[in-house]
Amino acid sequence: MRETLWSAVDQAARLAELISEDPRLKERPLRRDVRSLGRILGDVLKEQEGIVFLAAVEDLRRQAIDHRETSVDLVPHPVTMAKDPLLAQVQQGVHTMSVADAYRMTKAFATYFELTNLAETNHRKRRRRARGVHAGDKPQPGSFQGTLARMAKAGIDATAALAWLQQVEVGPVFTAHPTEVARRTVMAKRERIAEALEALDRLPLPERGAAERQEAIAAEITALWQTDEVRRRQPTVRDEIAMGLDYHRNVMIASLPELYEEMRTAFQTIYGLTLALGDLPTVVRFGSWIGGDRDGNPYVTPEVTQSALDMARRTIRDYYLQAVANLTEHMSPSTRQEPTSPGLIQALEHYALTLTSPDPSPKTHSPYEL
Incomplete structure (x- = not known):
């Protein structure tokens, strides 16, 4: 021991x-x-x-x-x-x-x-x-809240700060030649x-x-x-695509909501401005060369590029499908306890006509779980 x-x-x-x-x-x-x-x-x-x-x-x-x-x-x-x-x-x-x-x-x-x-x-x-x-x-220097505090101290109001933020775009680009091997x-x-x-x-x-x-x-x-x-064989292009998407699945997607929530909280704390998440500009957009970079690699074909796009779409789709599945465990209100809005009932009736539920068990009193 x-x-x-x-x-x-x-x-x-x-x-x-x-x-x-x-x-x-x-x-x-x-x-x-x-x-x-x-x-x-x-x-x-x-x-x-x-x-x-x-x-x-x-x-x-x-x-x-x-x-x-x-x-x-x-x-x-x-x-x-x-x-x-x-x-x-x-x-x-x-x-x-x-x-x-x-x-x-x-x-x-x-x-x-x-x-x-x-x-x-x-x-x-x-x-x-x-x-x-x-x-x-006081806010930590270099944090978003700390930066807004410095701007407010310099006389920049909330409207101007938000306008400047709309001009910011960070574009991390994933490549097939990472320093992490x-x-x-x-x-x-x-x-x-x-x-x-x-x-x-x-x-x-x-x-x-x-x-x-x-x-x-x-x-x-x-x-x-x-x-x-390290691998004892050279990674294929598909290996490289999967490695890049691992960062999206395990790090990037979950971090973005936290980033925008931090921005929203900072505007509320420093300026007293209440913003919906939709009011914030999109300041981060990801790119990737993996599977699409025509730099002389003969294995990066149009079919490989299409596969890279399909894998990326599936990664995003599967993440949100799992998020929705997790959400159903929290959304348990019953109409016996709290009335449901007419708009939701109308939407559910429409979905019932056009979609097939994977869960056939009746849940008439728990509309959020349908």
Whole structure:
């Protein structure tokens, strides 16, 4: 049984860390997470590769840290760096490794930095949540509300701010040449580690719950160590299309309503202006070259482009079909409890004539579930 590395003894102290502007204090939770993830990774390396390999990783890590700390004032230059004995020691150790050992060493450090990135992302998210606890505090610089506050302070009224917003259009474009080359299974493991880290921030945090999530993280890190990082075959165009649509399905579609709700709330908070979501301009439009970019790839044919469009439409359609299915679980009002508007009844009668319900069971008293 591993030592439990996460605990929540003092909730007030934790919150104070997250909302602090003191660099040493506000980064303390991040350092704890990185240290804990590093210890778990060390345990995994010891279990999977042995104590000798773990010692070699730790030795190289300490040498690199010593080099960084002693070369802060050095001017980065090939000649200067070549004379650095610590760097020369690191290079000598790397050069004497076999290809297999160098691969494992590279993977160990790459895994560590992946875990560090997950911890940093989680830390940014929890600091943002913590700021929301103090509703009376000034808006966070760089946020939409913070930007509107600066505009209002500069004498720009709500009408002008909304007019300027109508001129803004952000157009993220997905390409088939991403900097992220990880396999979907690897990204799924990272996502589960991120979810466990976020769960470890929820208070109260029983020791048993912390231990269970810690074991879940250890299991995912072990699986990462045993998994190929990249495909052993070149991805097809269809693979690339599916990878791009994963971001829409898992991130983009769900984030957009939150973005526009944040805008609406900001106008209400800063200007006292109540807007419907439909009053806001469309400021984000997505594009994609995947499956349609004629850059010399002979496999991007008109048929592939049509398939890319069909897959994108199905992704959006399936997302909203599932959203409607989820909505039916909430829409349970009965006409026995609350009368239904005549307009809804008329619409339902029209749909009954033109559409076939997948659920034939009678629900005459629950019109929203039809």
